[in-house]
Amino acid sequence: MNAVTAQASPVIASQSHAEAESLLEIRGMYKYFPLADGFLEQLHFEKGRLVRRNEQVHAINGVDLSVHRGEALCVVGESGCGKSTVARLVMGLLSPSAGEITYDGQRIDNMRGKRLLPYRQRMQMIFQNPYASLNPRMTIQQTLEEPLRFHHPNWTTPQVQDKVADVMASVGIDPEWGKRFGHEFSGGQRQRIAIARALAVDPEFIVADEPISALDVSIQAQVLNLLMDAQAERHLTYLFITHDLAVVEHFGTRVAVMYLGTVCELADTRSLFASPKHPYTQALLSAIPRLEDDRPEHVRLSGEVPTPVHLPSGCVFHGRCSHAMERCRQEVPQLIVTDDGNQVACHAVEEGRL
Amino acid sequence: MALLEVSNLDVRFALRLGEVRALRDVSFTLDRGERLGIVGESGAGKSVAAFTLLNLIAKPGYIADGSIRFEGNDLARMSARDLRRVRGNRISMIFQDPMMTLNPVLSIGEQMVESLKAHRRISTREARAIALHKLKQVYIPSPETRLDQYPHELSGGMRQRIIIAIALLLDPDIIVADEPTTALDVTIQAEIMTLLRELCEKHNVGLVLITHDLGVVSQMTQRTLVMYAGRVIEQGPTREIINDAQHPYTQGLLNALPQMTTPGSRLNQIPGSMPSLANTPSGCAFHPRCQYRYDASGQPRRDCLEEVPEFVTSGNCEVACHMVRDMLAKEAS
Numbered sequence: 001m002n003a004v005t006a007q008a009s010p011v012i013a014s015q016s017h018a019e020a021e022s023l024l025e026i027r028g029m030y031k032y033f034p035l036a037d038g039f040l041e042q043l044h045f046e047k048g049r050l051v052r053r054n055e056q057v058h059a060i061n062g063v064d065l066s067v068h069r070g071e072a073l074c075v076v077g078e079s080g081c082g083k084s085t086v087a088r089l090v091m092g093l094l095s096p097s098a099g100e101i102t103y104d105g106q107r108i109d110n111m112r113g114k115r116l117l118p119y120r121q122r123m124q125m126i127f128q129n130p131y132a133s134l135n136p137r138m139t140i141q142q143t144l145e146e147p148l149r150f151h152h153p154n155w156t157t158p159q160v161q162d163k164v165a166d167v168m169a170s171v172g173i174d175p176e177w178g179k180r181f182g183h184e185f186s187g188g189q190r191q192r193i194a195i196a197r198a199l200a201v202d203p204e205f206i207v208a209d210e211p212i213s214a215l216d217v218s219i220q221a222q223v224l225n226l227l228m229d230a231q232a233e234r235h236l237t238y239l240f241i242t243h244d245l246a247v248v249e250h251f252g253t254r255v256a257v258m259y260l261g262t263v264c265e266l267a268d269t270r271s272l273f274a275s276p277k278h279p280y281t282q283a284l285l286s287a288i289p290r291l292e293d294d295r296p297e298h299v300r301l302s303g304e305v306p307t308p309v310h311l312p313s314g315c316v317f318h319g320r321c322s323h324a325m326e327r328c329r330q331e332v333p334q335l336i337v338t339d340d341g342n343q344v345a346c347h348a349v350e351e352g353r354l
Numbered sequence: 355m356a357l358l359e360v361s362n363l364d365v366r367f368a369l370r371l372g373e374v375r376a377l378r379d380v381s382f383t384l385d386r387g388e389r390l391g392i393v394g395e396s397g398a399g400k401s402v403a404a405f406t407l408l409n410l411i412a413k414p415g416y417i418a419d420g421s422i423r424f425e426g427n428d429l430a431r432m433s434a435r436d437l438r439r440v441r442g443n444r445i446s447m448i449f450q451d452p453m454m455t456l457n458p459v460l461s462i463g464e465q466m467v468e469s470l471k472a473h474r475r476i477s478t479r480e481a482r483a484i485a486l487h488k489l490k491q492v493y494i495p496s497p498e499t500r501l502d503q504y505p506h507e508l509s510g511g512m513r514q515r516i517i518i519a520i521a522l523l524l525d526p527d528i529i530v531a532d533e534p535t536t537a538l539d540v541t542i543q544a545e546i547m548t549l550l551r552e553l554c555e556k557h558n559v560g561l562v563l564i565t566h567d568l569g570v571v572s573q574m575t576q577r578t579l580v581m582y583a584g585r586v587i588e589q590g591p592t593r594e595i596i597n598d599a600q601h602p603y604t605q606g607l608l609n610a611l612p613q614m615t616t617p618g619s620r621l622n623q624i625p626g627s628m629p630s631l632a633n634t635p636s637g638c639a640f641h642p643r644c645q646y647r648y649d650a651s652g653q654p655r656r657d658c659l660e661e662v663p664e665f666v667t668s669g670n671c672e673v674a675c676h677m678v679r680d681m682l683a684k685e686a687s
Binding site: 079186188217218219220221222225228229243246247249251269270283286287288289290292298301305 | 395396509511512539540541542543544545547548566567568569570572573596606607608610611612613615617618620621622623624625627628
């Protein structure tokens with residue numbers, strides 16, 4: 001691919017990039033999901049003997065990420081790479097198996113109940129499917145009032161209603177429609193309502209898990225514009241989970257590429273798209289169907305994503321990588337900083353082979 | 355004569371809330387070995403168009419008018435028995451979700467042998483040999499073991515490959531693929547699409563590819579049909595449509611793509627959303643969202659509101675738009 005500009009200096013990443021002010025910090029995070037919950041489900045019959053085996057899905061395997069204030073950090077990857085799990089862990093919808101999450105200097109992953117409440121207001125989430133994320137038995141007005149009444153119990157009804165009208169207008173939903181139910185709206189309008197609900201409590205940080213994937217092309221542009229306007233007006237910080245690389249290129253400040261529960265490359269958007277370093281990122285970018293070329297040459301990956309139940313040794317990507325060598329099969333690569341300030345977890349890049 | 359000739363197709367669904375017109379006046383042709391893309395957003399009628407090609411529209415839907423001529427025979431008026439000889443044999447179909455298309459209680463081999471034996475008088479052994487050969491064609495690793503595996507043992511990409519192998523099983527003349535990679539990841543999508551294209555080219559199979567992804571259409575097809583609210587609004591060579599779209603809707607769709615704007619700036623959005631097919635606007639169905647619906651004095655154009663636009667020829671494309679018609683007339687005079 002590109003000439004070896006990445007004569008990587010073997011500095012461990014997490015120590016070197018402390019300059020930018022980070023709002024959210026994820027350190028050494030792991031998340032396992034047990035495959036069998038109950039004792040009986042763990043019993044297996046093997047070679048005439050009864051054995052107890054508790055297998056786990058290794059969804060996140062040592063992720064370090066920091067989200068800078070005011071940026072849109074995009075997390076991309078294919079299904080099963082753990083990107084949605086990252087979003088859920090950050091929001092406290094799941095608790096990590098190991099590692100810690102700090103928000104604005106405060107560790108939040110071990111907080112519960114009342115202590116977490118102020119953070120729940122500062123961080124909001126937008127989900128993928130607006131058909132499932134709105135309660136079908138609540139009117140739009142009720143849907144939007146609920147978070148306000150919850151987080152501001154001392155507000156008067158007129159105050160709450162003013163705020164709802166305000167936020168509806170800001171996402172382009174006519175406040176007159178408050179009496180209607182979710183099913184009366186199209187997908188794009190529903191997603192606007194979901195965004196309005198997230199914005200109602202004036203958060204500073206929004207986790208958006210595939211917010212436009214369920215929408216049509218012309219509606220995607222509308223919703224993406226809305227998210228960008230909201231960012232500019234309210235100085236929001238986004239953690240944006242998506243599989244759509246064209247959206248990332250447009251929307252993201254920085255991009256983290258994930259594969260099988262690990263971050264394999266973390267770079268600012270422009271340099272990632274201009275010169276992807278990690279072999280997986282290269283394959284991923286070459287697979288985007290572009291409008292221009294009618295004879296595409298994409299990097300073909302051999303094989304398929306291995307199961308996260310039995311992780312490959314060493315670099316999780318080695319089985320599909322054409323640059324894999326003995327070291328890749330044995331040693332887990334760490335994120336290293338290349339000379340353009342980006343981070344790659346790849347032995348080949350580190351050794352200057354790529 | 356073209357291999358497949360669809361003319362003035364009109365498909366309706368008789369629902370309790372009234373009659374929904376899913377396709378109106380849809381006409382196109384497909385030559386032997388040609389790859390045609392049908393693009394549109396959800397609700398445009400592209401999937402109904404795909405199903406209609408094989409006369410798979412079930413009640414309450416029906417073909418109200420028009421014909422689907424395949425080698426001169428009208429599929430819309432064929433008996434069920436004759437249709438069975440065409441379906442899966444001469445024209446085969448690939449559906450969107452590879453999970454739903456394969457029978458979960460039959461092994462891959464059984465499903466392949468079943469459809470071979472339904473169309474040809476051959477022994478199970480011969481059928482298995484053909485099945486094996488087809489699995490090799492779609493580059494499935496260790497095809498012998500796959501034949502005895504069940505769908506749940508395979509990944510999504512592998513299943514879609516098997517479905518392509520099944521679609522190719524009886525050496526069809528046309529494959530109709532309805533969003534074949536929408537449920538798959540980008541890297542798998544790229545592989546499946548490359549494979550599908552190579553196979554179509556190698557065996558001179560025609561392809562009707564239904565998709566919402568303009569990038570996919572651009573890389574896969576020679577001609578493109580753009581649909582909106584049940585009608586074809588523009589059709590022509592794919593490159594011409596991608597590079598120089600005439601219809602305001604096609605232009606809007608292309609301009610709404612993130613890659614058409616500089617990163618970080620606002621995207622060019624089309625206001626509003628696709629109308630419901632039960633309640634399509636009068637005249638040109640796109641007029642409520644169209645930026646060209648006003649005349650020079652700022653008044654709404656009557657023709658856009660009232661008359662359904664006829665096709666006009668611009669370059670090698672057919673476009674149904676009053677604005678384009680006027681522009682062409684001005685150029686000509």
